[in-house]
Amino acid sequence: MKKLVICCLFLSLLNINLLAQENSIGKPKLNTERKEVGNLVLEGIPDIKKSIFERTAQYQNVRSAGFVAWHPSNKGILISTRFAETAQLHYVGAPASYRKQLTFFREPINGAWYSPDKEKKGFVFSMDTGGGEFFQFYWYDENTGQHTLLTDGKSRYESFTWSNKGDRAAFVSTKRNGRDFDIYLMEGDSLKTTKLLKETSGQWGVVDWSNDDKKLILGNFISANESYLFALDIASGQLTEINPTQKTKKISYGDTLFSADGKGVYYCSDEDSEFLRLTYYDLATQKKQILIPNLNWNVENIELSQDGQLLAYTVNEAGISKLYIAPTNNLSASQNITLEKGVIGGLKFDKDSSNLAISLSSPKTPGDVFSVNVASGAVTRWTFSEVGGLNTESFVNPELIEFPSFDSVGGQSRMIPSFYYKPKNVEGKLPVIINIHGGPEGQARPSFSSTFAYWVNELGAAVLVPNVRGSSGYGKTYLELDNGFKREDSVKDIGKLLDWIASRPELDANRVAVIGGSYGGYMSLACMTNFNDRLKCAVDIVGISNFVTFLESTQEYRRDLRRPEYGDEREPKMREFLLKISPTNNAKKITKPLFVVQGKNDPRVPLREAEQMVETVKNNGNVVWYLLAKDEGHGFRKKPNQEFYLSALSVFFEEHLLK
Secondary structure (H helix, E strand, O other), rough: OOOOOOOOOOOOOOOHHHOOOOOOOOOOOOOOOOEEEEEEHHHOOOOOOOOHHHHHHHHHHHHEEEEEEEEEOOEEEEEEEEOOOOEEEEEEEEEOOOOOEOOOOOOOEEEEEOOOOOOOOOOOOEEOOOOOOOEEEEEEEOOOOOEEEEOOOOOEEEEEEEEEOOEEEEEEEEOOOOOOOOOEEEEEEOOOOEEEEEEOOEEEEEEEEEOOOOOOEEEEEEEEEEEEEEEEEEOOOOOEEEEEOOOOOOEEEEEEEEOOOOOEEEEEEEEOOOOEEEEEEEEEOOOEOOOOOOOOOOOEEEEEEOOEEEEEEEEEEEEEEEEEEEEEEEEEEEEEEEEOOEEEEEEEOOOOOEEEEEEEEEEEEEEEEEEEEEOOOEEEEEOOOOOOOHHHOOOOOEEEEEEEEEEOOOOOOEEEEEEEEEOOOOOOOEEEEEEEOOOOOOOOOOOOOOHHHHHHHOOEEEEEEEEOOOOOOHHHHOOOOOOOHOHHHHHHHHHHHHHHHHHHHOOEEEEEEEEEOOOOHHHHHHHHHHHHHHOOOEEEEEOOOOOHHHHHHHHHHHHHHHHHHHOOOOOOHHHHHHHOOOHHHHHHHHOOOOEEEEEOOOOOOOOOHHHHHHHHHHHHOOEEEEEEOOHHHHHOOOOOHHHHHHHHHHHHHHHHHOO
């Protein structure tokens, strides 16, 4: 749903020299006591050679750029990229021109929005503190370079959306009770006047304004399989459901936009379909039209030109993005824009409706910003992100493979897709790193990853990135296959991947590691409790270790959102099941080395989940490394922390996987 993307972040200052010791002889000495170095807390991690930091440095000095907004003058763009420690906002005046840095914070910028009113001379941006995800809105004045806090500094603020005139903006916040996302309006020259438009219950977001600025589209997100759309009349406060179903069936909505004339709505939904289909809905007659009926993949991003004549959209074909631009009066005349195979996002037409900006990332190209001339289809590259001096031609394009799982569909084995990164010109059997995505509704896709490149090029490891059942992108039936009491079926998929590895002559089934972040962290732990004898080691990054303690302690505004996926821990039978499968209650089965990584301020998977897992495994006498960042949340977003993590992870794999 537009501006309701629930994303998982994966991956403070640190004096690296304090830990960089050039131990040239023998095995690194383990530090068994917990100690603090800068903003990091370490336990069990050995002293790391300076040469390791130097080897990983190039891969950590890779940059990427993402499109943020067209400048209201139509003479440049706003992008997000990192020059120092965190991603900040930069202005680029023309393709391939100088990137002028505008913000200089120690915290990364989460988003930014230029006012359509050119007289305002600035933009609003979003930022949190320490990874806690209590995002605040700030005004940036282009004339002075100064910023002003617009919100209360403590509640969570999301879905900032300017009106078309640019004189006011709508957004959501939990400031009323810390749980529900109410709808607010921000007005006035200084945007300091805020009024409540609508109290809500649960997870809501502002999606779009009508062109006359009289109505809003709102989204109510229940789960990955259920959401609702509403039109809010700002003057009267009347809320009207779009495509009302009286809850007779669950529908998942994706990107949504008002039509240019305000008479209808474009949306993506899986109504009566396995996939998100592009649909036009007439607000007066309530009739709907499927615009691309024969497409059996998700339509993900949609964007309407300023004049309403063109619609751009992307299609997720087995994880690879395809970009199309079509006239709104004839979508069958869609033009496929030829681009490098990868992942596309950030679609936005310029003010003249003559160019479409996009962000593109591929296995050999870090995220960069491009524009497409809608008349000619010509593609222009705006940014050329640095890659630390690396030759990206040495990076591997993954192969899309499928392996059979334990159950069947239509009499045939269910096939699980996975991306396979195979080192070039390496002799002998390859060690294997299985990387499991989070979500659980996420999807592994072939975008740029300097970490994967490091594992493949420097460690000589094969990398498998599966989309186990429960992943998005393969239809809503597949998405629901791991819900509730079916939770461990996704773990069984990894068991079958281990069988596939054992069948491959080039892979070493005796040297396999599993790693994952967030829900992928749970999967890593669950794999260790289920397949301990078939794995050499595991890495858990901000992962769930006990479903009951997780559901009881994740931020209150998230709990009802997670229960449809994992199950309601307040129900006795479900609670019993969740406790039974939780890694902390099965930790005695883990006898192989474990590396646990956590951000102290994580609002999603709280610190307790990591601490209790470390303590349990340690009490069982097992090897456990622990890395805690006091200035991070759900993953590491600050470069010094990322640098130390990757270096420590390299040592962990060299010590416990490669040997």
